[in-house]
Amino acid sequence: MSDAPSAPTPGFLVWRLSMKWRVAVDRALAPLGLTHAQYSLVASLRDMRQAGRKPTQRELADHTGLEALYVSKLARSLEAAGLVERTRDPIDTRAVRLALTDHGMELAVQAIDLAHERFEVLLAPLGGPDADRTREFTRELAQLLEVPVE
Template sequence: MDAKDEVAPHRALTAVGFLLAQVGAFAANRFAERTATLDLTPAQAGLLRLLIAQPGRSQRELADELGMPPSRFVQFADKLEERGLIERKRNPDDRRQHALHLTPKGRATLGELAAVAREAEETLCRSLTSEEHQQLSELLVRIAADQGLTPGVHPGYKMV
């Protein structure tokens, strides 16, 4: 075994894919802990964020965007509706469809969530300068776009 072979296993520990997975898993776990204080899962938090950005989307549209089977999405949305965070309204143009909207309670929860998310990101990136933080964000956006990932949609929705 030469010196090159001894170094190879250590290279795997600094490979970008490994580091992204390691930091991503850490960040996801910490975010889940923080959203749990609001009695939300990260997936539920994500749906609230989608609805503030695009209110009135149909269940089918949202299920398709999130990569969830429509039947599973209905159950997912039911939980948020039961808690009074979202409401379904019949689409006046197509009464077979339900449009989803945040309730006032959902908007208030989203405000709390924004503070939780901001704190989580600040904690995660505290070793970076503001310029490095901005650069990291830009690089990750570019990688995500190149890989065809939908902005704002976590691949974990497929497992909800």
């Protein structure tokens, strides 16, 4: 049996990287009173609003990769903070549609700016957000995310 440490696995490295990024974004957004998970919702809702969409909680869960129950809980807390409106879908009354309030939109823009500043620092080893290495890394991550979970 060898005493040499084994090389980290890709799964371990992805986990560590995701935790590092989550902590970095949590710290960057703390002055706005948002967590990384809340940021995922408000930033996604902003992008969807700009595309003319008002997603259901389920659609937002699928988009963010968060569990639907967690999205529901986050949406309720964001609604209580005056950032999100939750409305019943007129056709499917079981579905809840989400939209940013005007205040939520303002906060989302601020949060996105702060997160992007942090991403510039985190992506510096690859040459920054617009570097070829970053684009290739992004393509590879997207490819891994397309693999279905059984």
